[in-house]
Amino acid sequence: MPEENGSGAGKRAGLLDTVKETVKQDLAGLKGVLAEKGKEELEALKEPEKTQLFRSIFRVKRDDTPRSRALSVLTNVFFHLHPAKINRDAVRYSYTWGMGGMSFYLFLVLTITGLLLMYYYHPTKAQAYRDILYLHHDVPFGQLLRNMHRWGAHLMIIAVWLHMLRVFLTGSYKRPREFNWCVGVILMVLTMLLSFTGYLLPDDQLGFWAVTVGTNMARATPLLGHEGPFGAQLGMTAFNDVRFALLGGSIVDANALLRAYIWHCIAIPLIASVFMGVHFWRVRKDGGISGPAPVMLESELKEEKKGPRPVILRPSGTR
Amino acid sequence: MWGDWHQLWHIVSVPDNVPIVALLFLVPFYTWYGFREAFAHDRLIGQLEADPQMAKTHHRKPYPYKTGWDKEVHVWPYLMRIEFLAAIILTVILMFWSITLNAPLEEPANPSLTMNPSKAPWYFLGLQEMLVYFDPWIAGVVMPSLIIVGLMAIPYIDANPLGNGYYTYKQRRFSIWAFLIGFLALWCVMIVVGTFIRGPGWQWFWPTQTWDHNRLEFAVNRNLHEIFGIQNRWIAAAFGGAVVGLYFVVAGYLMHRLCMLTEFSRKIYQRMTLLQIVTLHTLLILMLSLPAKMAVRLLFRIKYVLVTPWFNI
Ligand code: HEM
Numbered sequence: 264m265p266e267e268n269g270s271g272a273g274k275r276a277g278l279l280d281t282v283k284e285t286v287k288q289d290l291a292g293l294k295g296v297l298a299e300k301g302k303e304e305l306e307a308l309k310e311p312e313k314t315q316l317f318r319s320i321f322r323v324k325r326d327d328t329p330r331s332r333a334l335s336v337l338t339n340v341f342f343h344l345h346p347a348k349i350n351r352d353a354v355r356y357s358y359t360w361g362m363g364g365m366s367f368y369l370f371l372v373l374t375i376t377g378l379l380l381m382y383y384y385h386p387t388k389a390q391a392y393r394d395i396l397y398l399h400h401d402v403p404f405g406q407l408l409r410n411m412h413r414w415g416a417h418l419m420i421i422a423v424w425l426h427m428l429r430v431f432l433t434g435s436y437k438r439p440r441e442f443n444w445c446v447g448v449i450l451m452v453l454t455m456l457l458s459f460t461g462y463l464l465p466d467d468q469l470g471f472w473a474v475t476v477g478t479n480m481a482r483a484t485p486l487l488g489h490e491g492p493f494g495a496q497l498g499m500t501a502f503n504d505v506r507f508a509l510l511g512g513s514i515v516d517a518n519a520l521l522r523a524y525i526w527h528c529i530a531i532p533l534i535a536s537v538f539m540g541v542h543f544w545r546v547r548k549d550g551g552i553s554g555p556a557p558v559m560l561e562s563e564l565k566e567e568k569k570g571p572r573p574v575i576l577r578p579s580g581t582r
Numbered sequence: 583m584w585g586d587w588h589q590l591w592h593i594v595s596v597p598d599n600v601p602i603v604a605l606l607f608l609v610p611f612y613t614w615y616g617f618r619e620a621f622a623h624d625r626l627i628g629q630l631e632a633d634p635q636m637a638k639t640h641h642r643k644p645y646p647y648k649t650g651w652d653k654e655v656h657v658w659p660y661l662m663r664i665e666f667l668a669a670i671i672l673t674v675i676l677m678f679w680s681i682t683l684n685a686p687l688e689e690p691a692n693p694s695l696t697m698n699p700s701k702a703p704w705y706f707l708g709l710q711e712m713l714v715y716f717d718p719w720i721a722g723v724v725m726p727s728l729i730i731v732g733l734m735a736i737p738y739i740d741a742n743p744l745g746n747g748y749y750t751y752k753q754r755r756f757s758i759w760a761f762l763i764g765f766l767a768l769w770c771v772m773i774v775v776g777t778f779i780r781g782p783g784w785q786w787f788w789p790t791q792t793w794d795h796n797r798l799e800f801a802v803n804r805n806l807h808e809i810f811g812i813q814n815r816w817i818a819a820a821f822g823g824a825v826v827g828l829y830f831v832v833a834g835y836l837m838h839r840l841c842m843l844t845e846f847s848r849k850i851y852q853r854m855t856l857l858q859i860v861t862l863h864t865l866l867i868l869m870l871s872l873p874a875k876m877a878v879r880l881l882f883r884i885k886y887v888l889v890t891p892w893f894n895i
Contacts, residue, residue, distance in 0.1 A: 329656065332656045332658050333656065335658060336656075336657050336658050336662075342657075342658070342662070345657045345661065345662070346657060347656065347657060348654040348655060348656055348657060349654060349655065349657055349661060350653070350654060351651070351652060351653060351654055351655045352643060352645050353661075354655065354660050354661050354664060355645070356664075357615065357619055358619075360612060360615070361664070361665075361668050364665055364668060365668060365672055368668070368669050368672060369672070372673070372676065392690045392691070395687055396687075399684075399687070406684060406685075407680055407681065409685050410679075410680035410681075410683065410684055410685045411676055411677070411680040412685075413685035414601075414676060414679045414680055414683070414685070415676055417598075417600075417601035417704075418601070418672075418676065420601075420705050421601060421604065421605055421608060424609075424765075425608065425609070425612050427733075428609075428612060428613070428616070428765065429612070429616065431736075431758075431761050431765075432616040432620065432749055432758070433745075433747060433748060433749055434744075434745040434746045434747060434748070434750075434754065435746075435747060436736060436737040436740075437737065437740065437743065437745075437746040437747075438737075438743070438746070440737070441737030441738060442737075444733075444734070444736065444737050445734045445737070448730060448733045448734050452730060455705055455706070458703065458705065459703055459706070462703050465687055466690065466691050467687050467688040467689060467690060467691055468688035468689050468690070468691055468692060468695070468697055469598070469686055469687075469688045469697075470691070471691035471692070471693070472696070472697040472700035472701075473700070473701065473702050473703050475700070476700055476701065476702045476710065477702050477703075477706060479718070479722075480709070480718045480721070480722025480723060481722070481723070482718070483717065483718035483719035483722055483723060484719065484722075484723045485719050485723065485724070485893075488719070488723075490718070490719075491718075491719045491723070491893075492719055492892045492893035493892055493893075496892070514693065515691075515693070553746065553747035554746075554747030554748050555643055555645070555747065555748050556746065556747030556748050557641065557642030557643060557748075558623055558626060558627050558630070558642045558643070558748055558750070559743070559744055559745075559746070560627065560630060560631055560637060561631070561744065561753065561846060562631070564743065564744070564849070
């Protein structure tokens, strides 16, 4: 309304009134709408899984149909390590003993507690031991944190060994899982090396002598150690052999501490994570967990085919 | 001194030894648990073998099954609830353990103050215990490498297709014995010995025997060629080499007899390639060289069988 805007002061009061009037009307209108919308919002809260927010995160309807159950596993990045369905007997504790899963869970616990410990720890001769004392006496829950990290590591080693025992006893390394067994063996070695490199970090007598005893064996490496068979003949001394490479010196000292720290906190966890990724992926690609399978009888043994053995390739998802 | 319970408690209650006390219970428990399942399967296998008609219709598991039951279950919730439960229980155990027992912290590292006995972490004590019988290059380098290689070789040398995906003893006697001798009798027992038995100077102390730091060990061991009065070191080396070679031949032959013992194992043997047979025998002979050397040491007090200018065995 350009003409009205352009006129004098009397009209100005009129404008104010118009605005007032409009706002009043709007408010009155809003009251009804707001109440309605508010009600809708409240209703929606009763079914959060129907909200856009929820769907944007989880992508699946949450109703109790087999389809949704399967999808809620398959569409979640953390859960999709699992297939949607498994052998009805595979959930029996007596089959897997849950040991692989527990090894993995302990690895996660160790990663988290280890990360927290890293906030307080300096890998230097001057500070390492004090940092442990500091953790024990001053950091809130510091002692608990360190205890969990240590006992968790011991438990993980036991869990991994028992996992290997069950995989052996169920013959789960047999075709087509041969390679995953090998990946597992590497994981076991990495687990023990993780524990071993961590042993030195408190920089106390226990760790120092354990690592001294451990790495002294490296001296005796054939060819590559200065006290090993043919080591001396190949020019190995205490200052250029494998032990020197492991310790960053000829004795367990500051360099060894730093190297142990980097192996323990960065290198081995990274390598182990990669191997775990491969391990889990292979469990799936090899057709899921091996059993409990129907027993096979001796009389059903097929004659071994002569000649080169065919490679088994199974499209993923088929059994 | 005997009957020193305080000494025993001292060893058992060292915080880092607690996992081995746990191992002492967990490994036998799970071995028993596995064998219980294996025997249940073996009974079923026996029934099915005796009754071909039953073999045709049976679902072939010792677990209950009725026609019409789903063969598969949803991972959510049937598996994941177990996983979450396991995680919670494990966390509670770990928490409880961490609240009640503190991680050890000794004096600051001191290179001039040797710990006696100075022990590797418990999971490597099997290797350290091996040092009693073998030189470090074998115990610390060759044997660990062989363990890793040997474990990885298992799937490729086990030519027995039975027992894939279920517990059984009957169908896999040979491989189960071989594995358990290695894992239980050699690896786990050696760890327990290294932890609970070895005291100062890595000497043998029975449980409840006091750790005597002044106990002397008399060097009564000698080398094999010395017993035969061989003086020349080249002849000694050749002699020792011949004895080691003889061990391989005899052990290999005995292993061969063992593989031919039953009808079934002959059948499996038939299926193996030459490479598989050679690898299997080599690995088992090398594994058994540990108990062999232990016997030679403990029965005949022999230090080295083979002495050369560069290495000794
Ligand atoms: C860090 C160590 C390890 C982790 C986290 C791990 C994890 C797992 C998990 C979660 C599974 C699924 C089934 C189960 O829980 O039993 C599995 C299966 C398997 N693991 Fe491991 N594992 C580890 C070490 C090993 C070792 C040491 C071996 C053998 C030497 C091994 C060999 C296998 C094989 C062959 C399977 C397939 C078994 C089947 O299909 O029944 N793993 N692992």
